[in-house]
Amino acid sequence: MNSKNVAAVLGVEALLCFIIALGSAAPAGVVAGAFSFPFAQVGALLRRLSLAGAAGNMAALLIYAAVGLAPLLVLVRRAAKKKAGPEDLLLPVLSALLFYMLYVLANPALLRQRFMTVAMGGQVLGNVFYSALAGYLVLRLLRRLSRSGAAEMLGWLQLLLALIAAALVFGVFFLGVGEVRSAIAGLREANTDPGISLAATNAFIVIRFVLQQIPAVLSIRLLLLAMELAAALKREKFGRAAVMAAARLAAACKVTVAVMAVVAVAANLMQLIFSKSLLQASYELNLPFASLALTLVLLVLARYIDDSSKLSEDNRLII
Numbered sequence: 199m200n201s202k203n204v205a206a207v208l209g210v211e212a213l214l215c216f217i218i219a220l221g222s223a224a225p226a227g228v229v230a231g232a233f234s235f236p237f238a239q240v241g242a243l244l245r246r247l248s249l250a251g252a253a254g255n256m257a258a259l260l261i262y263a264a265v266g267l268a269p270l271l272v273l274v275r276r277a278a279k280k281k282a283g284p285e286d287l288l289l290p291v292l293s294a295l296l297f298y299m300l301y302v303l304a305n306p307a308l309l310r311q312r313f314m315t316v317a318m319g320g321q322v323l324g325n326v327f328y329s330a331l332a333g334y335l336v337l338r339l340l341r342r343l344s345r346s347g348a349a350e351m352l353g354w355l356q357l358l359l360a361l362i363a364a365a366l367v368f369g370v371f372f373l374g375v376g377e378v379r380s381a382i383a384g385l386r387e388a389n390t391d392p393g394i395s396l397a398a399t400n401a402f403i404v405i406r407f408v409l410q411q412i413p414a415v416l417s418i419r420l421l422l423l424a425m426e427l428a429a430a431l432k433r434e435k436f437g438r439a440a441v442m443a444a445a446r447l448a449a450a451c452k453v454t455v456a457v458m459a460v461v462a463v464a465a466n467l468m469q470l471i472f473s474k475s476l477l478q479a480s481y482e483l484n485l486p487f488a489s490l491a492l493t494l495v496l497l498v499l500a501r502y503i504d505d506s507s508k509l510s511e512d513n514r515l516i517i
Contacts, residue, residue, distance in 0.1 A: 201425040204360050208367050208418065215372035219379070233328065234320030240265065241303025241320075248304065258304075266297040285337030292330055299323045348435075352428045359428070363421040370411045378407045402469070409461045416454040423447040441507045444500035452497075 240261070247258035269292040276282040302308040303323070306316050313319035343351055381403050427443040434440065 201422045201429070204363065204425065205422055208363055211364060212367050212371045215368055216375060219372045219375035222376070233324035234317070235324070237299050237303055237324055237327070238320040241300055244300060244304040245306075262297075262300055262304075265300060266293055269293040269296065283338075283341055285334060285341060288330060288334040288337070292327070292334065295323075295327050295330060299327060349432050352432045356425050356428045359421045359425050363418050366414055366418050366421070370414050374407060374411055378403060405468070406465055409465045412461055413454060413458040416450075416457055420447065420450055420454060423450055435506075438507060441500075441504045444503045448497045448500040 244258045244262055247254040247261070269289040273282065273286050273289040276286055302312070303320060309316045309319035313322060339354070343354060346354070382400050385399060385403070423443070423446055427440065427447050430437065430440040430443045
């Protein structure tokens with residue numbers, strides 16, 4: 199997996215997320231609706247079919263059974279191939295969840311009885327199902343990794359790093375921009391005196407958002423560098439390319455931790471200095487212990503790879 203191609207895809211994702219977040223009336227609602235997809239749509243289809251007569255009711259039952267039994271069919275197939283493991287016990291749970299979800303989503307009255315609104319019910323049910331599905335996939339991946347070689351593990355690591363980077367881009371350019379819009383709108387609605395200017399507070403909301411997202415953007419860069427390190431290790435475990443990639447990653451991690459500390463101080467100081475002009479402030483104590491620990495680990499790893507590379511070269515010279 200080429201980190202440059204991933205960077206290009208992330209750039210396109212960032213642009214699209216930013217445009218959608220600016221154009222959407224409620225970005226948070228878009229995310230909430232995503233959790234209920236495609237179950238809410240399938241539930242609505244089942245309801246329409248069941249009300250369309252005998253033939254439609256039969257079609258609804260067949261779709262209902264096919265979707266609900268899908269995880270059980272996967273379990274049967276894996277058991278027949280003698281590949282089933284303890285994690286596959288989650289497949290009957292997923293099947294039961296699908297049957298329950300589709301049943302209540304096809305009957306909105308039941309959703310209103312259990313939840314405040316239909317939309318909230320769909321979001322909650324989708325969240326529960328996707329969390330169970332994610333748990334199953336993680337357990338499957340752990341089992342596969344325990345039987346994999348180093349090269350395959352590094353390939354999975356590259357994929358995981360790319361997914362984390364995509365999630366960070368989404369968080370910064372969609373959720374983050376949506377939060378800024380919500381904060382500005384909430385401040386405007388809460389202001390009951392038209393004579394009070396909100397310009398300074400609105401400007402600082404944007405400035406604070408930019409400062410808070412700088413570490414996240416740098417973290418995306420770290421993930422891309424980590425992908426380059428994984429690719430170098432796949433090509434040659436103790437090669438100079440791996441040594442250089444590890445050194446770049448460790449150096450970038452140090453810069454990221456330093457920037458995190460400086461940004462936290464700058465944001466709090468700016469709020470304190472301009473506190474008389476601000477109608478809203480948020481002071482935060484940011485202690486990047488996890489990032490500092492990761493930096494130390496990467497520094498040790500870079501040193502270890504460098505020493506191993508030198509030892510490997512010495513062994514070649516001796517031979």
